Amino acid sequence: MAAFDPSNVVLEAEGVSFRYESQYVLKRVSLTLHRGELLGLVGPNGSGKSTLLKVMLGLLPLAEGTVRWFGVPLNRFRDWARIGYVSQKAASFNVGFPVTVEEVVRMGLIARLGIFRRPGKKETEKVLEALEFVGMADFRRRNIGALSGGQQQRVFIARALVGDPEVLILDEPTVGVDRHSEVRFYALLEKMHKERGLSIVLVSHDLGVVSEKMDTIVCINHELFYHGSASGFRAACDEIVARAYGQEMKIITHAHDPGEEAIYR
Ligand SMILES: Nc1ncnc2c1ncn2[C@@H]1O[C@H](COP(=O)(O)OP(=O)(O)OP(=O)(O)O)[C@@H](O)[C@H]1O
Ligand SMILES: [Mg+2]
Numbered sequence: 001m002a003a004f005d006p007s008n009v010v011l012e013a014e015g016v017s018f019r020y021e022s023q024y025v026l027k028r029v030s031l032t033l034h035r036g037e038l039l040g041l042v043g044p045n046g047s048g049k050s051t052l053l054k055v056m057l058g059l060l061p062l063a064e065g066t067v068r069w070f071g072v073p074l075n076r077f078r079d080w081a082r083i084g085y086v087s088q089k090a091a092s093f094n095v096g097f098p099v100t101v102e103e104v105v106r107m108g109l110i111a112r113l114g115i116f117r118r119p120g121k122k123e124t125e126k127v128l129e130a131l132e133f134v135g136m137a138d139f140r141r142r143n144i145g146a147l148s149g150g151q152q153q154r155v156f157i158a159r160a161l162v163g164d165p166e167v168l169i170l171d172e173p174t175v176g177v178d179r180h181s182e183v184r185f186y187a188l189l190e191k192m193h194k195e196r197g198l199s200i201v202l203v204s205h206d207l208g209v210v211s212e213k214m215d216t217i218v219c220i221n222h223e224l225f226y227h228g229s230a231s232g233f234r235a236a237c238d239e240i241v242a243r244a245y246g247q248e249m250k251i252i253t254h255a256h257d258p259g260e261e262a263i264y265r
Contacts, residue, residue, distance in 0.1 A: 004034035016065035040210035084160030108159035150177040
């Protein structure tokens with residue numbers, strides 16, 4: 001793993017706990033993300049991955065622990081345009097919404113423009129550029145509801161990217177996306193990472209692919225089970241998975257070939 005400059009910390013969460021009523025969903029979870037780092041967040045269904053992202057993004061209240069973005073405590077952080085977020089349910093929310101692909105992506109500029117400024121020529125160019133980046137420019141006049149799930153996902157990634165964020169938070173972006181598009185998606189991530197020096201947090205259930213493509217892995221099941229290099233995760237994967245997922249979960253293969261099927265069961 002490339003050593004990350006400790007003075008370049010983008011996101012720092014310390015001892016984050018969260019509960020719905022009496023049920024703890026997160027217990028003292030900590031993680032650090034550096035500039036240019038690719039971090040894979042893994043854990044079984046219901047382990048609190050999406051909740052952790054929402055707490056760190058200020059979408060759910062932070063009751064216990066601390067979160068700092070670029071060194072600024074969450075409750076004082078205002079510069080949300082520096083962060084792009086694609087939620088797990090991004091696509092399914094908007095399907096019936098009568099807006100075009102172009103309009104969806106333009107919404108991603110609102111954080112930068114403020115709600116009272118109308119987008120001009122420069123913004124239209126940025127929207128087109130973001131759509132070209134994800135390979136969806138030809139669909140720009142189409143209704144968002146008239147796209148496939150995978151195509152919608154790419155549009156939502158374009159929306160997260162259009163404001164030139166420094167960090168991208170992606171919650172299971174390849175669910176419902178076919179193998180070919182998934183391979184394309186990871187190539188896209190690499191391109192963004194290389195060209196824009198983005199830091200990325202990616203939630204995925206595909207342990208093989210994530211531990212191969214990301215620099216670091218955070219594995220949670222309500223509590224933190226692993227936070228370290230992807231190579232360290234690969235080396236101790238069976239043990240970490242047995243503890244975090246339970247004994248019945250076993251890694252079958254490590255997918256070097258993107259066409260390979262089932263990574264774990
Ligand atoms: N609004 C809510 N009210 C009560 N409990 C909730 C609510 N949202 C989520 N939970 C519970 O919190 C736990 C963590 O959910 P979360 O969505 O963070 O899991 P996850 O790790 O993202 O799972 P998945 O891999 O299935 O997306 C689950 O047990 C879930 O049922
Ligand atoms: Mg989730």
